[in-house]
Amino acid sequence: MEKQLSRKERERLQHKREIMDAALRLFSEKGYHNVSMEEIAKEAEFSVGTLYNFFKSKEELYKSLIYEVSDKFHSLLIKTIEREGDEIERLKAYLKKKGEIFKENLAIIKLYFAETKGASFSVIAGLEKELRVRYHDFLQRLSKLFEEGIRKGVFEEVADPFYLAVAIDNVSNSFLFLWLEDPEKYVYPEPELVLKIFFKALLKE
Amino acid sequence: MEKQLSRKERERLQHKREIMDAALRLFSEKGYHNVSMEEIAKEAEFSVGTLYNFFKSKEELYKSLIYEVSDKFHSLLIKTIEREGDEIERLKAYLKKKGEIFKENLAIIKLYFAETKGASFSVIAGLEKELRVRYHDFLQRLSKLFEEGIRKGVFEEVADPFYLAVAIDNVSNSFLFLWLEDPEKYVYPEPELVLKIFFKALLKE
Amino acid sequence: MEKQLSRKERERLQHKREIMDAALRLFSEKGYHNVSMEEIAKEAEFSVGTLYNFFKSKEELYKSLIYEVSDKFHSLLIKTIEREGDEIERLKAYLKKKGEIFKENLAIIKLYFAETKGASFSVIAGLEKELRVRYHDFLQRLSKLFEEGIRKGVFEEVADPFYLAVAIDNVSNSFLFLWLEDPEKYVYPEPELVLKIFFKALLKE
Amino acid sequence: MEKQLSRKERERLQHKREIMDAALRLFSEKGYHNVSMEEIAKEAEFSVGTLYNFFKSKEELYKSLIYEVSDKFHSLLIKTIEREGDEIERLKAYLKKKGEIFKENLAIIKLYFAETKGASFSVIAGLEKELRVRYHDFLQRLSKLFEEGIRKGVFEEVADPFYLAVAIDNVSNSFLFLWLEDPEKYVYPEPELVLKIFFKALLKE
DNA sequence: GATGAATGAGTTTTCATTCAT
DNA sequence: GATGAATGAAAACTCATTCAT
Incomplete structure (x- = not known):
């Protein structure tokens, strides 16, 4: 399907990609309010005007970035927890996948958590609510995993x-x-560590 | 001791309090960058100039707010986890205290978490690092509680x-x-809930 | 006459003096626009309010300073050039006096010349004109000295x-x-140097 | 060479020129501190933002103005005193040139002297020092003229x-x-007048 | 589509001045 | 007379957005 894109269309997409990548680099490093459109334009090697040909405002550029990562992030994790296999295995896979995503997307992760954690005001009003909805969808699906485990008698x-x-x-x-x-100080948390803490009773009987 | 303050001094403190309260209300609702000094002045029913008689910049006003709550927050929790009593009791007390603090300081809690969680860039460079140091201090003290519990054979x-x-x-x-x-939807999390999840083995043997 | 001033009156004058001295120190060091009334108040060890009991505005305080020095300066020089004695002597005396005045009033001299030289706009509109009038009066009197010298046949x-x-x-x-x-580099200019340059024909005949 | 500038570039230069000219008019009339960027913008028929596209601060705009004139001023005078010809001729040429420069650059001259004469604090810290350096360079070169004259036996x-x-x-x-x-009152000072006073012995022998 | 100069509303901050005590 | 907290107009500067080329 992508092959049907004309050279022009491919170039357009490529330019959009370059702008988003530049924006991501800057936003994740300095935060939304400390980055100007001029700066992004320079980083992307385009002019400000061109940025506005792709995104109707700074806000929209930011939102695109956040939604894009949120999409990718959630679909990857959902795929992981809903795949074949027993509950323990799937939990381990999910913890492993999350670790990988963190490692590979540090810049964007920082940005994403700045939006979802902490402040209920977000850099851009309204953004947070939508992300929360997605996050809840994910939590519901993860709940299902536990439900199934309980039903099967694997979990208490x-x-x-x-x-x-x-x-x-x-x-x-x-x-x-x-x-x-x-x-340097903290080990990269292995799924096993998390599960150990989570599953093993602390209390001696 | 407070009686020794002159009326003027008491008034001055009161005015500072009013400004900080107004600023807190606005910052926690809209975020640092979306609140102007003029807005805070209006909310506090003072002039902009007066704000600057108390705080040398917007940044300083914000920092004062954050540090104040961080101080109060940490000292309360530390007192709770380091008081007399067995480990389980102290853990419960800490979970209860935290719940109370959350309930009573909603506005400021949002602000505080916006600073400590999420973005490693913070609204004000430098703020985050100091808060992290305090938080780590708290975590160390909480670790001690677990250490003692393990030593005494209460915890595995x-x-x-x-x-x-x-x-x-x-x-x-x-x-x-x-x-x-x-x-409405979620119960106010009781210490028992947390402890139950945390201590009870999920896994059936 | 001054003895008839009551203690209160003497104190008042003394306080005014202290304010003017503090203001002079600051103005001459940093310039009119870079000194605030608060700063002057602190330097004079009074409150801003007190400054306004003595001077109705910052401008007036500044003017008082400039006029005071201008008065003193001109009356001293006029006295010197109009005293008894032949023209050469009086010229030397005037050059010497000016040197002394410079040496003893460095701070104020800087301020005074900032007002009279250079810009025809002055820090305070209107100030410059009045000073120029005084200065012209002085020049007229100095011209008289030369006139007399020429009439007497001392000067060509x-x-x-x-x-x-x-x-x-x-x-x-x-x-x-x-x-x-x-x-360190330039000698303190002796009247003789000035006169030598001024009177001695450079040109060989 | 100028022909190689694109229309855009030429326009940009022209606009910069217009801003500087407007600023010069206002600064020389009212002084640095009594002119606001908004005022300059209005005078230049641009917006404030545009001013900041050309000069990163009010100070920089002012400096550009002062340095530009200082450059022009000094290079013209140096060329005049270091050209071919005997010492007397060159002195006359320099006095004539200075007169012309004054006449043609009244506004800027006032500004320039406000910086070099008078206050040792200057409107902008650091400016004065650099101008003094340039002025001393000029004086050194003028000294050379006198030295040569003395060596040749033209001057005593x-x-x-x-x-x-x-x-x-x-x-x-x-x-x-x-x-x-x-x-109206004072004649435009001819080189002859200056030289006459300067060279002719006043004193009768 | 790409450019970047121009815009101007909006922001932080300063400071001369007032006035109740 | 002395105080200093409160005032608010005015200033420098920023930056998202527009638009003619």
Whole structure:
């Protein structure tokens, strides 16, 4: 299908890509408000005017970036947790995949978390809400995994599966952030570590 | 002690308080960059000039806000985890305290998490690093609690106590955020819930 | 007469003096626009309000300073050139006096020349004109000295006495500025040097 | 060479010129601190933003103005005093040239002298020092003229040639200022007048 | 489509001045 | 007379956006 694109169309897409990549580099390094359209134009080796031929505003450029990564991110993870296999295996696969995504997309991850975590105001009003919706969709699907596990008798029913999903996702994130913060000091968190903490009773009986 | 302040001094402190409160309301609602000094002045019912008599810049006003809450927040939690009592009790007390702090300081909590989570660039360069240092101090102290518990044989040694501290802090945060996001749908997370998830083995043997 | 001033009146004058001295120090060092009333108040160890009890505006404070020095400066020089004695002697006395005044009033001299030389706009519109009037009065009196010298046959009538007055005043100023600029490199200009250049024909016949 | 500039480039230069001319008019009339960027923009018939596209700050705009005139001014005078011809002729040519420059560049001359004469604090810190360096270079070259004259036996060695240079430059300036102040009353100072005063012994023998 | 000069509303900050105590 | 907190107009500067070429 892509082959049917004319040279012009291919070039256009390529230029858009270059602008988005330049913008991503700058936004993730300095934050939305500390980057100007002029700066992005220079980084992308286009003029400001050209940026406005592709995106009708700075906001839209930013949103495109965030949605793009959010799409990719979620579809990858959903594919991982919904594939064939038993629950434990799929949980491990999901933790592993998330680790890989973090490693490979550091710049964009920072940007993404700046949007989803913390402030309920976001750099751009409205952005956050949409991302939250997607994130909840993902959590629902992860809950399903726990539900199934409980149904099959693999997991105990300690709590609402949704809370379990939230918990494991956040614990793994926090370990990834730890590593991201100081890669020398903290080991890159292996799925096993997360599962060990998560599954093994701490309390002696 | 406060009685020794002259009326003028008391008034001055009161005015500073009013400005900080107004700024907090606006910053937490709209974010640092989307609030102007003029807006804060209006909200505080003072003139812009007066703001600058108290804080030498917008940045400084923001920092004052963040540091103030960070101080209060950390000292309260540290007091809670380092008080007398057995480890389980102290963990519960800490989870309860955090819940209360969240409930009572919603506006500022949002602001605080916008600074510590997510972006490694922060609205104000330099802020984030200092807050991270404080947070790590807290995590170290929480690790001690786990260490002691392990030493006493109350906890099993499933992982480095520091990771346990990180995990429980993040799990409880994530539940609090869930509740914050939609108080009708999600229960206010009780310490018991967190502990149950955290301590009880999911896996059936 | 001054003895009849009450303690209150004497104190008032003293305070005014202190304010003017502080203002002079700051103005001469940093220029009118780079000094704030707050700064002057701090330097004088009074409050801003007190400054306004003595001077109705920053401009008025500045003018007072300039007029005061201009008065003192001119009356001293006029007294010197109009005293008893032959023309040569009086010229020497005037050159010597000016040197002394420069040496003893460096700060104020800088301020004064910033007002009279160079820009026809002055920091404060209107100031310059009044000072120019005074300066012309002085030049007229100095011209008289040359006129008398010519009438008596002491000087040759090479040019309009007014031009001679302007010339000698400026030559001596320029030498004083040279010394002021780099006291190590340039000798403190003795009246003799100025007169030598001024009176002695350069041209060999 | 100029023909190689594209229309756009020529326009850009023209616009820069218009801004500088507008700024010059206002600065020389009212002084640096009494002119706002908005005022300059209005005078130049551009927007404030455009001013900042050409000059990164108000200071830089001012400096450009001062340096431009200083360059032109000095190179013209240096060319005049270092051309072929005997010393007397070259002195006359220099006095004549200075008169012409004054007449043709009144606005900018005022600005220039506001910077070089008078206050040792200057409107813009650092500016004054650089201009002084250039002026001293000029004085050195003028000294050379006197040195040569003395060596050739045209002039008597009444004083250090540098002082002679300083003296003649200041005397001629002061006459030019006199004329500038009141063109009706004071004749435009002819080189002859300056030389007559400067060279002819006043003193009868 | 690409360019980049021009725009001007909006932002932070300063500071002379006032006035209640 | 002395104080200094409060004022708010004015200034320098930024930057997303437009549009003629």
